[in-house]
Amino acid sequence: MQMIRYFIAYSIVMTAVVVASNILVQYPVDAMFAGINLADLLTYGAFTYPIAFLVTDLTNRQFGPSIARRVVFVGFLVGVTLSFATSSPRIAIASGTAYLAGQLLDVSVFNRLRQLSWWKAPLLGSVFGSILDTVIFFSLSFAPAFVMLGANDDFAIEWAPILGVFATEAPRWMSWALGDFAVKMIVGLVMLLPYGALMNSLKPMPSSQAA
Template identity: 70%
Template sequence: MLTLRYILIYSLLMTAVVVASNVLVQYPLSGELAGIQLGDLLTYGAFTYPVAFLITDLTNRQFGPSMARKVVFLGFVVGIALSFWTSMPRIAVASGTAYLIGQLLDISVFNRLRRQSWWQAPLAGSMAGSMLDTALFFSLAFAASFAFIGPNDAFAIESAPILGIFAVEAPRWISWAIGDLCVKILVGLVLLLPYGALMNTLKPMGPATQAR
């Protein structure tokens, strides 16, 4: 019963993060910083999505990779189904594909490093998952070569200086992808704090979790 309760909590949290991120990724930041238009650099989804890796890693630590995959798949099914109601279909497809592959990579990397120092597994897993997730999501969601999935966001494909500062211009979604990955890395580092704080509370359960 206790295990079921934890899994339900993790699954609900994962669903909430996926749906929120799919909505927020459609909204670029407003304003500017040092003359750089933040809308050319970031969307709000970059700040919420890394929490999905924290949820996956906590599940993996406590119950092992098999249970972590179940939470990921449940979050995928429910989150993406809801995302078709709250975001563009192409965003939902891109998000679902990137989420599933990125999270499964995170689980694999985490499990290989789970017996190392406490921070190595969650950091390496989230970094690897974030890089793959970002590349897949922004390509599928906005690149012209994947237009068969659905219509492009006109603002996303407008040309703009890369990161708002370099002379080379590219579709705005490329700057979003670079900025998104940078924020994911920073947020991933910050999320090591709650992961470390919860280690003593969320004790590993079962033979597959006998590690740090």
């Protein structure tokens, strides 16, 4: 019964994070910082998506990789379905593909490292998962090579300085990808704080290491 309650809670939070991130990733951060136009660098989705890795890692720690994968799949099915109603089909397809690949990689990395120092498994899981997620999402969402998934966002494929700073220019979606990844890493480090705080109350169940 306890596992069912936690499973439902984790699944609800995961679904909310996926839907929110799919909406927010369509909105660049329209602000200036130190002379840099953040619209060339970031979307708001970078601030919410790392929470998905926290949910996955807490589930993995408490109930093991099998249950963590189930939470990931629930987030995928419900989140992507709702995303078709709240964002463009191309964004929804890209988000679902990237989310599934990134989260499942996170589950595998976390499970391999779970016996090491408490921070290594969640940190490295989120790093590798975020790399894969970012590459897949921004490529499928905005790269002209995947135009068969839907129309390109003209603003996204305009050329802009890489990371909004360097003289070398690239399509804006690449700058977004680099900027989003950098913020995901920062937020991922911050997410270690709630993970560490919840470790004592969310103790691993006996079956938590079952693959």
